[in-house]
Amino acid sequence: MRVGIFGGGQLAQMLVQAAISLGVEIVICERVPDSPAARYTQHTVVGPWEDEAVLAAFARRCDVVTLENEFIDAHLLRRVEELGTPVWPSPATVAVVQDKLWQKERLVVAGLAVPPFRAVDGPDDVLAAAQAFGWPLVLKTRRNGYDGYGNATLRGPADVVPAWERLTRGGSPLLVEAWVPFTRELAVMVARRRDGTTAVYPVVETVQQNHICHVVYAPAAIAPDTAITATELAVAAIQAVDGVGIFGVELFALADGHVLINELAPRPHNSGHYTIEACATSQFEQHLRAVLGWPLGATTMRAPAAVMVNLLGQRNAPINTDAIVAALDVPGAHMHFYGKRDERVGRKMGHVTALGATLRDAEAIARRAAGLVAMPV
Template identity: 50%
Template sequence: MKRILNTDPIPNLPTVGIIGGGQLALMLVRAASQLGLHARVIDASPICPARRDAADFCEGNPESPATLDRFAMNLEVVTLENEFLDAALIAGLEAEGQEVLPSSRTMSLVQDKLAQKQTLRNAAVSVVDFEPVNDGTPIQELESLFGLPFVLKKRCHGYDGTGNFTVHRAEEWDAALNKLGGRESGLYAERWCPFERELAVIVTRSKKGEHVLYPVVETRQRNHVCEQVIAPAAVSGSIAEQAAHLALKAIEAVDGVGSFGVEFFLLADGTLLVNEIAPRVHNSGHYTIEACECSQFENHIRAICGLPLGSTKLRQPAAMVNLLGKTTAAGAPRGLAEALAVSGAHVHLYGKHHAKRGRKMGHVTALGSTSDEALATAQCAADFIHFDQPNLI
């Protein structure tokens, strides 16, 4: 494990460890730095986005227990950029006295999507009907329960739609199993949900159980990847109140600490169903950097460090547009100068060295007197930026 120390920590302030070095870690590092905290990041890639801003960077595989142990030396608290590190590895750190937030118990309940759905249902949080897919589960049984179409999903490691297969006809069953790695990879099935819109709420919860909630937002997807976020969502007060209530109830059910994203399906009759929980800062909350008094990133750092939580008040209506790769290319953008000339647009580039189709390369946020005005500004700037220059290596 290679380690690069950039600066010394400020005495008497916690040293925060972050497992994972992508764009979420980059924004967490910046939030920690704003509070004068020392942040140490571990990632297997020497060119990950968080490396250049982290005070202390460890190049190594976090899935190696020995590497993880060395990374965690002299850290007051460790947190995670994503939900893919096995909960058993987190439990190993905890067994040695290291505080990890979210905890191994929380992660074990969330990273397995079937366990997550069972936990939420047991806590009386409304979710889409689901059923485990075991070695002998025939498609006829699922078709009898859900009808066609239904959705076959991986229990673990699904992301941006990559772990899903919509089964429209019985003849697609074998193809669905093969695409998702077979029954042995761990699968479950869900009823097809004809939702009208997708909503999300960021919840930040402290070690003491104190909490703050961010506004309910609408998320708009393309090819299963979030493309736009509208804050606040244009929903009735009763739906917003219900979403906030369910989001908090969901995070309490898994005893979450830190900032979590809770995603919803909104049906045409006003019914809200929790789609899934993300046990980390979330793409639907990037707008909070400019639009809220305290961002989801700063509040996450506050929560895991035992500091008071900040206000989530929305300064103005806001919108966020993701900058997505459209092809395999170099990470350097074209059109940045033109995007920066758009008044009111805030451009965030993650510094990834390579683009590929659907990869999140950055985002643009804007505020406005209305969310439509904010979206028009953010989209105008985003449309200038392209990642299509040939790779040199």
């Protein structure tokens, strides 16, 4: 059985690692030859995804195709299907999710709670939205935004034009959302098979700085009713987009107990990395099970608590290959280094996960190890 993956970054790399245990071969399709995932499989197709010959060669080598990010245009995924290879999540699902406006419109039609939003075609539309929503606002690219690339917080009229000019350089249309006065940012990983069977992981809390995830606490220290609401919203959201595979659902918890959906990701997600060590089935193995139509695995945690800390680049330079050596001396710290050739400020270079009897215990271990890495957080 061969699963093809569009993209060769760290998410694809960790999918390769999970595939080995299942006896599944992975084919990586990437634009460049030296990707982190491609180094761990003998099956690669290199070239522009828009090239018909590349798509045909990739489709021929795979039994099923999936993706590690939502940046590949849905019409290219449809072309792979036309060539006879199934794609999960489906091109129709990806088309909805990869456009944040369409994504939110679909969730609203399903009756699910999201922040107020609207499409905007120019700075004047943003100012009009401010009349309806108030300041601050969040201006977003509808496509291809991640880790803060594609977002801008607008605190007043003077911020509108500079943010508009910056965000439209990539060519994506924009949308604007009301600022949500959340008390916590939550996330839920949901796996869904083609027959609608789902497996749901615990609700976690994510700590973001500059729109980049720094720390994940599993499970989130929230009221049981809030956890139930977040879980039900997450499952309903994936059903609404007819998702197949693993999906990350980002949510906002409000002071009054309400929960809003922020965004969906149709792939393994940073907030689910803790599952590799902390859960009976990792998000990566679960994704492979789901897209292959195999039974989904248990999502129970192996310890009462787990904390994941991202290792983010602190400079722009070639990577220090010995960066994690000192951290390996910390008992209970599980290190993951992604094998990227170059460090960049804010770039996700790896992560460390620790398990414990409490979140405080797990966090102490994870932060101690992260502090010994050559790019301390």
